[in-house]
Amino acid sequence: MSYAPFRDRLVALAGPTAQDPGGYLEGLSPIHDDWHTEASRGYGFLLFHNRVVRNFKAIVGPVVDPAIEPFTEQQFRDMGVAPFQVDLAGVDTFEELVAFSTSIESWHNTAHMAIGTATGTPMMDPRQNIFFRAFWQLHFFIDDTFAVTLQAGCQGSDRRWCRRVHGNRSETHAERRQPT
Ligand SMILES: [Cu+2]
Numbered sequence: 001m002s003y004a005p006f007r008d009r010l011v012a013l014a015g016p017t018a019q020d021p022g023g024y025l026e027g028l029s030p031i032h033d034d035w036h037t038e039a040s041r042g043y044g045f046l047l048f049h050n051r052v053v054r055n056f057k058a059i060v061g062p063v064v065d066p067a068i069e070p071f072t073e074q075q076f077r078d079m080g081v082a083p084f085q086v087d088l089a090g091v092d093t094f095e096e097l098v099a100f101s102t103s104i105e106s107w108h109n110t111a112h113m114a115i116g117t118a119t120g121t122p123m124m125d126p127r128q129n130i131f132f133r134a135f136w137q138l139h140f141f142i143d144d145t146f147a148v149t150l151q152a153g154c155q156g157s158d159r160r161w162c163r164r165v166h167g168n169r170s171e172t173h174a175e176r177r178q179p180t
Contacts, residue, residue, distance in 0.1 A: 006035055
């Protein structure tokens, strides 16, 4: 899977910049740009952004005032973004996770465009958008949604994708709470 080298780059970045929020964002910029030119991403879309968001919350979050909150449904609507509608309770097999990742990624592409237009931020440029609040508000929302499906996947009868994620040594907070 194409995600692994990116995971390694993110891990290598987060260590030395743990006390350097500006350095973390500067280092993330080219990694994020490379990621978005990667051809087949599959559910790596969720894993990549999950790690990016986790690192951001730990390294940059504490120095951002006011704190960044995920966009609400109403805020999405006000920017012309149709709310993301998938029954998350149904996402508890590996195949469903992949389908969920693909569908939220394509929704997120449309959202990037509309939010860029509504806020005047360069949301379509992966090198620049990470420096803007709107990017993180969108990705906090997506990551919260991912966390719900991780719970469902780890608790469901088909736990393959839970293990598959472990197989790539890509732990998530939900997995750490509920190791398989
Ligand atoms: Cu994005």
